[in-house]
Amino acid sequence: MRKPTTGLRQIFIGLFSLIAVTGLPGNPGAAQSGNWDATLSAARGQQVYWNAWGGDERINAYIAWVGKRVDEDYGIELNHVKLADTADAVSRVLAEKAAGRTSGGSIDLIWINGENFAAMKDNGLLHGPFTEQLPSYAAVDFEQKPSTRVDFTVPVEGLEAPWGMAKINFIYDSARVETTPRSIPDFLEWAKAHPGRFTYPTPPDFIGSTFLKQILIELVEDRDELQKPFASEARFAKVTAPLWDYLDALHPLLWRQGELFPANGPAQRQLLDDGEVDIHISFYPSEASSLISSEQLPETARVFVLEDGTIGNTHFVAIPFNAKSKEAAMVVANFLMSPEAQAEKQNETVWGDDTVLALAKLSAADRRRFDDLPRGIATLSPEQLGATLLEPHPAWMTRIETEWQKRYSR
Numbered sequence: 001m002r003k004p005t006t007g008l009r010q011i012f013i014g015l016f017s018l019i020a021v022t023g024l025p026g027n028p029g030a031a032q033s034g035n036w037d038a039t040l041s042a043a044r045g046q047q048v049y050w051n052a053w054g055g056d057e058r059i060n061a062y063i064a065w066v067g068k069r070v071d072e073d074y075g076i077e078l079n080h081v082k083l084a085d086t087a088d089a090v091s092r093v094l095a096e097k098a099a100g101r102t103s104g105g106s107i108d109l110i111w112i113n114g115e116n117f118a119a120m121k122d123n124g125l126l127h128g129p130f131t132e133q134l135p136s137y138a139a140v141d142f143e144q145k146p147s148t149r150v151d152f153t154v155p156v157e158g159l160e161a162p163w164g165m166a167k168i169n170f171i172y173d174s175a176r177v178e179t180t181p182r183s184i185p186d187f188l189e190w191a192k193a194h195p196g197r198f199t200y201p202t203p204p205d206f207i208g209s210t211f212l213k214q215i216l217i218e219l220v221e222d223r224d225e226l227q228k229p230f231a232s233e234a235r236f237a238k239v240t241a242p243l244w245d246y247l248d249a250l251h252p253l254l255w256r257q258g259e260l261f262p263a264n265g266p267a268q269r270q271l272l273d274d275g276e277v278d279i280h281i282s283f284y285p286s287e288a289s290s291l292i293s294s295e296q297l298p299e300t301a302r303v304f305v306l307e308d309g310t311i312g313n314t315h316f317v318a319i320p321f322n323a324k325s326k327e328a329a330m331v332v333a334n335f336l337m338s339p340e341a342q343a344e345k346q347n348e349t350v351w352g353d354d355t356v357l358a359l360a361k362l363s364a365a366d367r368r369r370f371d372d373l374p375r376g377i378a379t380l381s382p383e384q385l386g387a388t389l390l391e392p393h394p395a396w397m398t399r400i401e402t403e404w405q406k407r408y409s410r
Contacts, residue, residue, distance in 0.1 A: 036135060039327045044075040046328035050317075051089040052111035054082025055264050058290065062351050065344065070335055076328045081107070085204075086116045093125045093320045105322035108329040112160060113315045114152045114206075115394035120318065121159060127319040127326055129158025134330060136337035137161065141358035147314040148356055152391040153227050160316035163336040164345065165354040166283040167312035167388055168214060168305075169380070171269075171291075175300040177278050182307045184218040188246065191253035197278040199255035199262060199271065202409075204401040207265045207281050212400055214311050216243045217389055226392035236399055243400070244407065251408065259410060273297055285385055286352025289376020293349050302378050309387030314356060343369035348376050 048070075054060055060080065067078035083089060089110050096105050112120070120126050131137050140148050140162055148162040149155065156162075172180055181187040191198055201208035217223055219242040230236040251258025255277050262268040265281070272280040273296060282288065282303075291297040317336060319329045335341055339362055342355040359367050 036133065039133070039330055040074065043325070043328040043331040046325035047077045047079060048108045048325050048328045048332050049079050049081055049106065050109040050111070050329075050332065051081045051083055051086075051107050052109075053084075053086065054080070055084065056266055058294070058351050062345060065350075066332070066336065066341060069341070070332055073335075074328075074331050076331060078332060086110070086112060090116050090119055090125070093120065093322070094123060096322060097123075097125060102322050104324045105320050106324075107320050108323040108325045109332060110318050110320065111315065112318050113313060114391065115398050117151050117156075117160060117316065117318065118154045118394040120320075121154065121157075125321055126159045127321050127323055128160075130319065130326075130330055131156075131158045131161050131333075134161060134334040134337065136334045139339070139357045139361040140337065141356060141361075144358065145314065145356060147312070147391075151316065152313065152397075153393045156316070160318035161333040161337060162314045162316050162356040163333070163342075164315045165312065165356060166315060167285055167354075167385060168210060168310035169282050169285050169287075169303050169385065170305065171272065171280040171282050171288045171297070171301055171303055171378075172278055173272065173275075173298060173300050174302045175298065176275075180279070180304040184215050184246070184306070188250055188253075191250055194278065195253045196255050196257075198253075199258075199268060199277055200281055201264050201268050202261040203404045205264045207268070207283060208261070209397055209401055210283070210311055211281055212243065212247075212404065213392055213397060214306075214389075215246055216240060216396075216400070217311065217392070218306075218308065219243060219246060226396055227390065229393050229395035230399070236396075240400065240403070244403075247404075247408070258408070269296070272301075284352050285354065286346070286348045286376065286379050288378035290348040290350075290352040292376060292378060299377070303380050305380070305384070305386050307386070309389045310385075311391060312388035313391050339366035339369055343373065346370065347373050348379065349374065352379075 050063070052063060060082070063080045067080065070076040070078055089107055093105065093107060142148055145165065151160065170180070181190040200211045203209045203212060217226065220226060220239060225239060230239065255271065262271060269280050271277045285303070288297065288301045288303050292299055292301055317333050319326055323329055337356065339357065342357050345351050345353045346355050355370065359370055
């Protein structure tokens with residue numbers, strides 16, 4: 001979720017000479033010592049500035065609920081710093097490090113994953129490892145949800161705490177659409193038959209960028225090659241050539257002939273609700289039902305996925321190396337993984353974001369929190385959602401977003 005005019009690579013290049021002059025503090029230190037009770041005691045009265053994407057009203061409302069709960073239970077004041085682009089927060093932490101600000105930083109917690117996590121980890125911008133200290137972490141489903149420990153191929157190593165699961169699915173209005181695409185090549189054929197009735201958010205919006213990755217994964221000769229950085233610019237050009245050929249054919253068939261793209265997922269969703277397009281790309285398998293219940297989509301909205309699977313991942317929170325309120329940030333991260341917070345978030349009338357927990361690890365009372373959740377008419381079962389495809393290495397996405405801007409940005 002980065003603004004088109006701002007890239008992490010440019011940020012790092014611009015600050016490299018400054019870092020060289022000022023010097024760097026050491027790598028993030030070892031996890032704090034002491035027991036959890038001591039962490040809770042230190043956290044009381046602290047303020048946490050949580051930098052998190054602010055582009056969805058349902059998610060903002062959920063974060064506000066989290067703030068109310070951590071205030072009630074732990075005496076923590078949670079401040080949601082709403083981001084349009086997560087890289088803005090990454091660049092702020094990097095600038096503080098370059099300036100020698102090794103404590104009292106302006107950010108205590110970041111909602112993060114993918115290339116932003118890789119950049120922070122590579123540049124020593126993260127506190128930790130800390131997740132093993134969080135009591136709720138023991139109930140995470142590491143076995144069936146391995147992306148809770150590997151973020152876009154990059155080992156997490158205790159530097160970020162999982163708090164939600166995402167998987168591409170496609171929402172459509174069944175009152176208007178009889179047949180839906182079953183693959184990426186089929187999407188092109190569908191667009192030819194229904195010109196102007198599909199679009200995707202502008203990269204580097206995370207939904208738009210993930211749609212590009214979905215295209216590449218289906219068209220590439222060797223998917224395994226995407227699990228590591230590309231060896232050279234020449235290799236990048238060869239591997240991604242089918243992606244650009246596909247987009248060159250697709251764009252004239254899109255809404256506004258591909259001359260204009262919605263800014264983000266909510267903007268694309270509004271186009272579906274307004275009847276301007278027929279398909280909306282979603283990252284939350286329960287989103288369609290949630291939007292129906294909140295009257296943001298008609299009751300005829302339904303969901304489809306692609307036959308060979310769709311990309312899925314875990315999203316995390318991390319603590320910058322120089323956070324002012326590390327203890328309180330850890331308490332918030334722990335609460336986000338608690339059965340109470342996870343069940344509230346999975347509720348389709350609230351957000352519909354799937355849990356990171358293994359229900360078998362929970363008490364009977366906590367399992368009932370999930371068993372009692374409503375299930376909407378547009379929600380597919382885990383079996384119907386099909387296979388989950390692995391995210392490519394972050395190096396691919398960063399470079400693809402830059403290339404997309406060069407080719408298609410107006």
